[in-house]
Amino acid sequence: MRTMLARAGDHGQAALSQAVEDGQLLVRLAAGDSAAFRLVVQRYLPLLLTVARRTLRDETEAEDVAQEALLRLWRNAGDLELGPGGFKPWLRRVVGNLCIDRVRARRHMAVVDEVPEVPEAATQETSLVEQDLSVRVADALATLPERQRLAVTLFHFEGQGQGEVAQRLGISEEAVESLLARARRSLKAELKDEWRELLPDVRDAP
Amino acid sequence: MTLEEFGDLLDAYGGEAARWPDERRAAAERLLASSSEAAGLLAEARALDRVLATYQPPDRERLSTLADRIVAAAGSTHTVDSSAAENVVQFPRRQEALPAGSAAPRAEAPRRMSARRGQSGWQAAAALVASLAFGISVGLADLTPSPLAALAELASPGTTDAEYALSGLQIDGMDEEAI
Numbered sequence: 001m002r003t004m005l006a007r008a009g010d011h012g013q014a015a016l017s018q019a020v021e022d023g024q025l026l027v028r029l030a031a032g033d034s035a036a037f038r039l040v041v042q043r044y045l046p047l048l049l050t051v052a053r054r055t056l057r058d059e060t061e062a063e064d065v066a067q068e069a070l071l072r073l074w075r076n077a078g079d080l081e082l083g084p085g086g087f088k089p090w091l092r093r094v095v096g097n098l099c100i101d102r103v104r105a106r107r108h109m110a111v112v113d114e115v116p117e118v119p120e121a122a123t124q125e126t127s128l129v130e131q132d133l134s135v136r137v138a139d140a141l142a143t144l145p146e147r148q149r150l151a152v153t154l155f156h157f158e159g160q161g162q163g164e165v166a167q168r169l170g171i172s173e174e175a176v177e178s179l180l181a182r183a184r185r186s187l188k189a190e191l192k193d194e195w196r197e198l199l200p201d202v203r204d205a206p
Numbered sequence: 207m208t209l210e211e212f213g214d215l216l217d218a219y220g221g222e223a224a225r226w227p228d229e230r231r232a233a234a235e236r237l238l239a240s241s242s243e244a245a246g247l248l249a250e251a252r253a254l255d256r257v258l259a260t261y262q263p264p265d266r267e268r269l270s271t272l273a274d275r276i277v278a279a280a281g282s283t284h285t286v287d288s289s290a291a292e293n294v295v296q297f298p299r300r301q302e303a304l305p306a307g308s309a310a311p312r313a314e315a316p317r318r319m320s321a322r323r324g325q326s327g328w329q330a331a332a333a334l335v336a337s338l339a340f341g342i343s344v345g346l347a348d349l350t351p352s353p354l355a356a357l358a359e360l361a362s363p364g365t366t367d368a369e370y371a372l373s374g375l376q377i378d379g380m381d382e383e384a385i
Contacts, residue, residue, distance in 0.1 A: 034277065034280065034281075037277060037280055038273070038277050041273045041276050041277060042273055045264075045269060045272065045273055045276070046263060046264055046269065049264050049269075049272075050261070050264075063272055066272075066276075067272070067275065067276045067279065070276050071276065071279060071280060074280045133257055133260040133261070134260045134261040134262065136257075137257060137258055137260060137261035138261055141261070153263055153266075155219075156220065156258060157258075157261070157262075157263045158263075158266075162227070177218045177219075178218075180217075180218040180219065181214060181217040181218040184217050184218065184220070184254070185217050187254065187258065188217075188250075188254050191254065191257050191258075194257045195250065195253040195254040195256070195257045196253070198253040198256055198257070199249060199250065199253050
């Protein structure tokens, strides 16, 4: 049985690999390579949408913000220096700033009547916790290689069967199982703080 | 089924028994009935399932449409296979390349660009006005005063970006704002 340490090591390797891949993509973006830009969009758009949606709670506005962040990456690729986290920290920061701008703009248009007289504290708290988790999940998914991410999306989030996923990806069912297992192990390592919170009896374990 | 095989099963398919392959489900359930360690692994898998379930991925079709829109907005309507270097098609760059090591502070960029824009506008307008004046003087063109007035206005220092945009003149780096 793999130990948690070994899995964390796998994840660290994956993160390093991601940073290297982003560095290579950045060089291509700076050279105006549209195919490289599409790869970046495909990898990070779901995460950016989730982050923006969490703050703005408006699908259209979230899409606008995600688009603007990615276009800023495109326009500024020649000037960027990536850290060990690759594109992700930069994109998240831009999305965060754009969301703050939009929320500030909304305040100027806020109507007092729209504020509910009885705040739904418990529901709101639950919702915020779930939204935080959803951002963490989107974050973790963005670190997966493309085929792993697609496999886990089809199987776990869209509920497709193993055979359907195999057909969609043009691979064998055994290969689907391998992709799913690698994806889920990465997610388990990346999200260990979150899922362990749901296990009261092991929460205090070292 | 061994504990390790059960762990692999959970890693791939999660903690919902209905999603396990039929041919392995019975063996997994037998192991579960006799192994507390297996039960512990199942609890972990189900906890991860609950965390994953908080995420609602964007609609795939809508996501694809948005991705296309973003790539198109970046300046091209098609992509290329960049693995073939000779076939790489570059987007038109909105940012004017600066010499190596001469990256100017972003805050200064709009002023530089405005100055360049104004200068090129004056030069273009002056050349056109001269051409038109010459044409009138030799009687080869029947120009009304309105185009001349429009050109003079276009070349004036007070011309706005919007007017330049409407005029069709290229405005480099208009969106190169600081992030």
